[in-house]
Amino acid sequence: MERVEAELFTDGGNNAVVRLPPRRFPGVLIQGDSLSIIRSEVAEVVESCDQDDLAGARETAGLLLANLDDLLARYTAALEAHKIPRPY
Template sequence: MERIEAELFTDGGNGAVVRMPGRRFPGVLVQGDSLRILRGAVAEVAEACERGDLDEARDSAGLLLADLDALLARYEAALEEDEIRRPY
């Protein structure tokens, strides 16, 4: 393990916006449990599609999209606050 200093643009909770040394743009820190939940949400969409249950797939995908939109909004707000242009 290596200890480093990173720039923190938001509070340190899940979804923290952090810039690692040597990187031009910050990223979003996703805790392991939250990563597992996101993976589970994608699996639900895939499994519903395999069963042909498009209503369930649509509902699961909508929830996943809302979660990702919230992370993206937090990221974009942090960049805007520090006057950093978006990398996209």
């Protein structure tokens, strides 16, 4: 394990916007349980598609997309608050 100093751009929470050296742009630190939930939702979409349950796949994908949109909005707000251009 290596200890490094990181810049924290948001409160910790389940997903923090941080910049690690020597990266130019911050990233998002997602807690393991939150990452597991995202993975489960993607697996649910795949399973629904395999079972030709397009309505179920669409519903789960919509929830997943909304969660990712929230995460991206938090990231974007953190960049704007610190006058950092978006990397995309």
